[in-house]
């Protein structure tokens with residue numbers, strides 16, 4: 001069991017989360033036995049290539065998977081509510097979940113344009129959660145909405161609030177999405193690739209904004225990205241996902257100095273480094289992520305792993321805890337060995 005218990009009061013504890021989805025080609029094993037915990041005010045970075053199950057995992061925490069796609073699931077999502085009660089979001093009726101979305105947990109989706117309603121003015125989209133969850137009247141909600149827009153760095157918030165989403169730049173739209181997510185001061189924010197569609201300068205601004213708001217609201221955050229570099233300095237812990245599983249979990253510093261899973265090593269080698277000469281070629285991870293329909297037996301990374309051995313193709317490696325590092329887990333039979341203080345190397 002992956003545990004952040006020693007890092008403060010646990011807000012979220014996920015145990016054995018498994019999600020199956022229907023697709024035209026068969027049953028998708030999108031999330032497989034995922035466990036982790038997250039303390040109040042802390043950031044968990046979730047990293048993995050496209051299709052590794054990051055968004056399905058995030059949406060299942062929010063109870064926002066499309067019902068017609070859901071083919072089955074199991075596990076617990078234990079969430080500490082403001083009143084001090086623990087709720088299992090996995091089994092909570094939709095009506096009660098809806099009351100928690102906004103004031104307790106909120107999500108910034110991958111694509112800001114789909115997260116905003118194109119035909120509604122920002123004022124409507126911002127004031128709705130304020131009126132619904134906080135009981136503010138029309139005027140109070142409008143004033144608060146203007147404050148929220150200003151707090152996410154929208155210039156002339158009072159003038160902009162009556163605009164439509166298409167009148168804003170991509171970066172400004174994402175700021176509005178963040179303002180809506182934070183409208184009711186949630187204790188957990190899930191940010192799913194919040195900067196994917198934005199250029200590098202705006203990406204940094206948005207990530208800095210999220211970090212500032214997180215500090216101010218003492219909010220826990222799950223920051224999802226395919227780029228290990230993005231979470232390097234922004235997450236307290238990092239979960240590396242591959243083929244629906246968390247294959248490595250560790251405090252961020254530990255992950256970078258003594259990573260154990262060959263997939264983490266491969267992701268690490270694909271991060272551009274500031275000291276690399278400009279013509280340095282990034283080491284792309286060879287091969288492609290596996291299909292999650294009818295997964296082959298054994299370790300899902302085996303076809304791409306330079307360290308794979310016959311056993312890897314026969315058995316699924318269980319999650320094990322590193323000796324003397326209770327919050328460092330990995331799922332590999334032959335973990336990467338490390339040189340003290342240096343980069344990992346293979347065997």
Ligand SMILES: Nc1ncnc2c1ncn2[C@@H]1O[C@H](COP(=O)(O)OP(=O)(O)OP(=O)(O)O)[C@@H](O)[C@H]1O
Pocket residue numbers: 021022023028030048049050051052053054055056057066069110226292
């Ligand atoms: N609504 C759905 N119905 C059926 N399958 C889905 C659905 N949403 C996602 N999947 C499948 O679930 C698997 C995990 O997808 P997911 O979107 O979680 O990946 P991801 O890690 O978020 O990728 P990306 O980095 O591209 O956003 C994929 O195989 C995907 O095709």
Ligand code: SF4
Pocket residue numbers: 261262263299300301302303305306307308309312317331332333334335
């Ligand atoms: S279990 Fe085997 S194939 Fe899988 S990552 Fe470890 S060494 Fe590679």
Ligand SMILES: [Mg+2]
Pocket residue numbers: 054055056110192193
């Ligand atoms: Mg995604």
